[in-house]
Amino acid sequence: MKPLNYYFIASGAWFMAYGIQSVIFAWLVTMVLQQPADKVGIAQMAFLLPALFLMLVGGGLSDHFGGRRIAIIGHIIAVSAPSLLVLLIVTDALTYGGVIAFAIIMGCAQALVTPARDGLLAVVADGKIQRRVVQASMIQFGVQMVGFMCASMADQLGAIVVLSLQASMLACGIGAYLLMDLTHEAPAASELHLVRQITRSITEGFNTVRRSRFMVPVVIQNCAMGAFFMGSYIVTIPLLIRESFAGGSPELSWVNTANSLGLVITIFVLLKTGDIRRQGRALLLAQAFGAFMLATGALAAEFWQLALSIFLWGLGGGIAMTMSRTIMQEQAPVSQRSRIMAFYSFSFMGSGPVGALLSGYLVSWFGPARALVISSFSMLTVVIIVSLTTHLWSLGTEQPEMN
Numbered sequence: 001m002k003p004l005n006y007y008f009i010a011s012g013a014w015f016m017a018y019g020i021q022s023v024i025f026a027w028l029v030t031m032v033l034q035q036p037a038d039k040v041g042i043a044q045m046a047f048l049l050p051a052l053f054l055m056l057v058g059g060g061l062s063d064h065f066g067g068r069r070i071a072i073i074g075h076i077i078a079v080s081a082p083s084l085l086v087l088l089i090v091t092d093a094l095t096y097g098g099v100i101a102f103a104i105i106m107g108c109a110q111a112l113v114t115p116a117r118d119g120l121l122a123v124v125a126d127g128k129i130q131r132r133v134v135q136a137s138m139i140q141f142g143v144q145m146v147g148f149m150c151a152s153m154a155d156q157l158g159a160i161v162v163l164s165l166q167a168s169m170l171a172c173g174i175g176a177y178l179l180m181d182l183t184h185e186a187p188a189a190s191e192l193h194l195v196r197q198i199t200r201s202i203t204e205g206f207n208t209v210r211r212s213r214f215m216v217p218v219v220i221q222n223c224a225m226g227a228f229f230m231g232s233y234i235v236t237i238p239l240l241i242r243e244s245f246a247g248g249s250p251e252l253s254w255v256n257t258a259n260s261l262g263l264v265i266t267i268f269v270l271l272k273t274g275d276i277r278r279q280g281r282a283l284l285l286a287q288a289f290g291a292f293m294l295a296t297g298a299l300a301a302e303f304w305q306l307a308l309s310i311f312l313w314g315l316g317g318g319i320a321m322t323m324s325r326t327i328m329q330e331q332a333p334v335s336q337r338s339r340i341m342a343f344y345s346f347s348f349m350g351s352g353p354v355g356a357l358l359s360g361y362l363v364s365w366f367g368p369a370r371a372l373v374i375s376s377f378s379m380l381t382v383v384i385i386v387s388l389t390t391h392l393w394s395l396g397t398e399q400p401e402m403n
Helices: 003-032 037-065 067-090 097-122 129-151 159-179 194-211 216-246 249-273 281-301 303-331 332-350 352-368 368-389
Strands: none
Touching: 003 037, 003 067, 003 129, 003 159, 003 216, 003 249, 003 303, 037 067, 037 097, 037 216, 037 249, 037 332, 037 352, 067 097, 067 159, 097 303, 097 332, 097 352, 097 368, 129 159, 129 249, 129 303, 194 216, 216 249, 216 303, 216 352, 216 368, 249 303, 281 303, 281 332, 281 368, 303 332, 352 368
16 A cells, blocks of 8 residues: 555544544533633643644654654554543543643644654655645545544543544554555664754754745744634634533534534535645635634524534635645755644644633633634734735745745
8 A cells, every 4th residue: 555545544543533532622621520711721722732842843853753753653642641531530530630631641742743744745745745735634624523423422422432432543543654664764863962953953944934935924824823713613612602502512523523524625626626826815815714704603693503604614724724734835845844844833733822721711701702703803813914914925926935
């Protein structure tokens, strides 16, 4: 089997597990433990915070030791997280602190796996980067929906069954990476001092991004997306479901599924229509559309109206996420792809803790509906500023940068 196929299997296993986690983590904190808004925000921040410190290190490690090796290590760490929660539930010792420990372990694993996986995509893409990015995104959000549906039965099956399924999926990813035969794997770096090498690797990646007139605005809008969109998704929306619609794991699952369905439909259309030439323009317009659609969710009087708004938000997200990843992949020098994609993920995941904490306090101060509107229009403001003050809008209408 080709390395690309094993790559898709490993990615699918990770994202199915991630889909399960997206629902069950919010369910445990919001519905089972009944934590207030600020503690929900802190819990989600605990999951995202490791990316702030480890994502760039993960990218440097992947470039120097090989993405496959680092991804395997990340998966092994990730398997321990749901296993811990299962142990706590079996012994009737589940607490808010235990859920925080689960979040930190999974956050550390993600900080290793994400840049390693993104860097590997360019290795197995056969020169068709935008198409492979679209295909990978299609698999990501398609299998996430399966994970959402599995997690939706947490009320009926119990957390132990669902968490055991999550651990099994992560273990399947380890197997796929072990079977992946790569003719070009980054050499081990035993001859150099590891800390010095990784520091130099991160510095080189940062300087490459900083000098790029296209990658810098992608990073800026990514930071805004992590702060305003991610915070809304993982904190404000679960609280809105709990407080306005008295929902549980099924409602959380349906909202997550609606968002992923919108993403999948958009990505499917991109697969059929071919590459987009003006990627920067598509990215910015999609983000503006998404901000408006998310704001309409605050006006929902019934649950199906909220789900529809999140679905439409997902339609814009499919373009935005695909275009941003493609721009970074295509602009990155071959030797720096893992660390460049680490900066890409860092800009999104690294700003996520701020967004989670901010969303928690916004809900405490203004309520979930108004918090959603504030975050949406904050994102729209950033998109307008980036459109007017950077070169991103013109990407595709002029000569590309030379690496």
